[in-house]
Amino acid sequence: MSTTEGAGPPEHDGEARVVQIYTRLPQDAATYCPLQVSAGDTARSVIHNAVVTLGLNAGQTYSLLEVRRPGREERLLEAGDRPLERVLLWPPIAQRWHPQTHGYFFILQDQQANNGDNQVENSSKDYDDLCDLQTVTEEGILEALRQRFYRLKIYTYAGNILIAINPNKFLPLYYNPKYVKMYENQPLGKLSPHIFAIADVALRAMLNRQVNQCIVLSGESGSGKTESSSYLIHCLTAISKKTYSSGLERTVLGAGPVLEVGHFV
Numbered sequence: 001m002s003t004t005e006g007a008g009p010p011e012h013d014g015e016a017r018v019v020q021i022y023t024r025l026p027q028d029a030a031t032y033c034p035l036q037v038s039a040g041d042t043a044r045s046v047i048h049n050a051v052v053t054l055g056l057n058a059g060q061t062y063s064l065l066e067v068r069r070p071g072r073e074e075r076l077l078e079a080g081d082r083p084l085e086r087v088l089l090w091p092p093i094a095q096r097w098h099p100q101t102h103g104y105f106f107i108l109q110d111q112q113a114n115n116g117d118n119q120v121e122n123s124s125k126d127y128d129d130l131c132d133l134q135t136v137t138e139e140g141i142l143e144a145l146r147q148r149f150y151r152l153k154i155y156t157y158a159g160n161i162l163i164a165i166n167p168n169k170f171l172p173l174y175y176n177p178k179y180v181k182m183y184e185n186q187p188l189g190k191l192s193p194h195i196f197a198i199a200d201v202a203l204r205a206m207l208n209r210q211v212n213q214c215i216v217l218s219g220e221s222g223s224g225k226t227e228s229s230s231y232l233i234h235c236l237t238a239i240s241k242k243t244y245s246s247g248l249e250r251t252v253l254g255a256g257p258v259l260e261v262g263h264f265v
């Protein structure tokens, strides 16, 4: 386990993948460890497993970096971020196998030694679900949402309700087609909060219970209800293979303006 290139193509096991974690530590030059990572694993658990696998000092604090272009595009993952969600956004070749030389990989680094570098981390705790807040006050909820918004995390759960904050700009990262597949058949809350998760849960409930389902979109004017309904419909038609090619998405979305006209008559 002491090379810069890894040892061969990774194995795939359903939703789990083998991810190469390289180290950037004062005590070594180029060590890596292949780790089996599943979609729900967070940076926190991946760091823990890498530290154990590499036999590193568990008393130290480590952080995990996603590298897209060595030295140029490096992003520090927060403890609750899910590394496999990042991998799915890499180009196919980089998703399958990611030795350092291909430019897409993860780095485990000593947090203390690297303070000041690549710091996107924020000391405030990040909550995917507002139900995890220690004290629930209006101020606390708004602050938690604000901190997530600063990190471009526009979705947050409050139990099985999804709160969406209008970013007022297109965030391609969120709506990558690979995310539709990733959220398919996943329990709510296993992956990062997302509108596709709501669509998938509603579709599965409908199919399993054979009962119509309803998703309520509520918010003030301009908050993003129409936009959100488009993402829901896109996701529903994409995961329903039969309707995917039938133009249903276009038909349903086309009904929107007609209904809105009715609203003002």
Ligand SMILES: Nc1ncnc2c1ncn2[C@@H]1O[C@H](COP(=O)(O)OP(=O)(O)OP(=O)(O)O)[C@@H](O)[C@H]1O
Binding pocket: 166, 167, 168, 169, 170, 171, 219, 220, 221, 222, 223, 224, 225, 226, 227, 228
């Ligand atoms: N998830 C999003 N990503 C990017 N932009 C968004 C998102 N949600 C909303 N927006 C932006 O905000 C604008 C207003 O959103 P939208 O039309 O969906 O609001 P609305 O709640 O349906 O408003 P109204 O109730 O007045 O019809 C959109 O045109 C879009 O530019």
